[in-house]
Amino acid sequence: MDSGQVVTALAALAQPTRLAIYRLLVVCGKDGMAAGQVAEKLAVSPATLSFHFRNLSHAGLIESRQAGRFVYYCANFGVMNEMLAYLTANCCAGEPCDLAHDKCE
Amino acid sequence: MDSGQVVTALAALAQPTRLAIYRLLVVCGKDGMAAGQVAEKLAVSPATLSFHFRNLSHAGLIESRQAGRFVYYCANFGVMNEMLAYLTANCCAGEPCDLAHDKCE
DNA sequence: CTGTTATTTTAATAATTGTTTAACAATGGA
DNA sequence: TCCATTGTTAAACAATTATTAAAATAACAG
Numbered sequence: 001m002d003s004g005q006v007v008t009a010l011a012a013l014a015q016p017t018r019l020a021i022y023r024l025l026v027v028c029g030k031d032g033m034a035a036g037q038v039a040e041k042l043a044v045s046p047a048t049l050s051f052h053f054r055n056l057s058h059a060g061l062i063e064s065r066q067a068g069r070f071v072y073y074c075a076n077f078g079v080m081n082e083m084l085a086y087l088t089a090n091c092c093a094g095e096p097c098d099l100a101h102d103k104c105e
Numbered sequence: 106m107d108s109g110q111v112v113t114a115l116a117a118l119a120q121p122t123r124l125a126i127y128r129l130l131v132v133c134g135k136d137g138m139a140a141g142q143v144a145e146k147l148a149v150s151p152a153t154l155s156f157h158f159r160n161l162s163h164a165g166l167i168e169s170r171q172a173g174r175f176v177y178y179c180a181n182f183g184v185m186n187e188m189l190a191y192l193t194a195n196c197c198a199g200e201p202c203d204l205a206h207d208k209c210e
Numbered sequence: 211c212t213g214t215t216a217t218t219t220t221a222a223t224a225a226t227t228g229t230t231t232a233a234c235a236a237t238g239g240a
Numbered sequence: 241t242c243c244a245t246t247g248t249t250a251a252a253c254a255a256t257t258a259t260t261a262a263a264a265t266a267a268c269a270g
Contacts, residue, residue: 003125007118007119007120007121010118013112013119014115014119015227019108020108023108027195027196027198028198029196029197030197035247035248036247045229045230045231046248047229051228051229051249052228068237068238070237070246070247071246077196080193087118087128087189091131093132095134140218141215141217144217150260151216151217152218152219152259152261152262153258155217156218156259158217173216173267173268174217175216175217
């Protein structure tokens with residue numbers, strides 16, 4: 001994953017409505033949730049929600065599948081994990097570090 | 106850490122120059138790097154750099170200390186780790202999930 | 211004190227982003 | 241077919257953000 005993709009993913013999550021959408025999908029698991037349910041749960045208009053879904057999809061953070069008239073969205077954990085790995089890679093130049101830090105302490 | 110702080114931290118990192126600054130500080134460890142060195146390494150003007158340092162500091166992602174005429178910046182891993190925890194908490198409603206996912210598989 | 215280096219601040223401008231409204235598809239039931 | 245439901249798209253507008261240039265602050269050396 002290159003820095004451009006990381007910026008895209010971070011930017012997608014760096015917005016209150018999109019972060020709420022993503023968290024909802026992370027918690028609800030692999031079956032996902034229909035767009036309308038998300039709209040109702042978060043009190044967001046359909047057009048606004050669609051705009052944000054598009055943004056999150058483009059970043060690779062969520063995926064969608066159509067089922068009849070409904071579109072189900074679910075979180076894609078792979079991109080998230082790559083993003084987290086990028087942020088913490090090679091910390092402290094490989095030396096053991098004494099900062100409160102999961103990967104280096 | 107509440108969602109507002111998470112959005113602030115994500116937004117701080119969701120910009121190419123700031124992500125590069127943060128990564129540089131993550132890699133260089135607890136002693137940090139002087140502002141001027143960062144400016145030179147990333148070819149960013151001092152004013153622009155100062156703007157981005159301010160943004161990252163406000164998000165709690167970096168800290169600074171003055172040493173003579175120099176200002177040293179270093180990464181604060183605590184905020185990063187809280188942010189990562191927020192993003193992945195309670196995934197898949199607590200059920201074991203079969204997605205490629207560090208925390209749930 | 212004067213001049214130089216290191217960094218921050220301010221003001222102005224250009225670019226990007228989020229929301230709304232309205233119109234547009236596509237699915238499935240009567 | 242006709243209609244209601246589900247969701248997406250397009251255009252317009254307001255708000256936020258990044259960059260530049262210039263001025264300001266702060267620390268030190270001579």
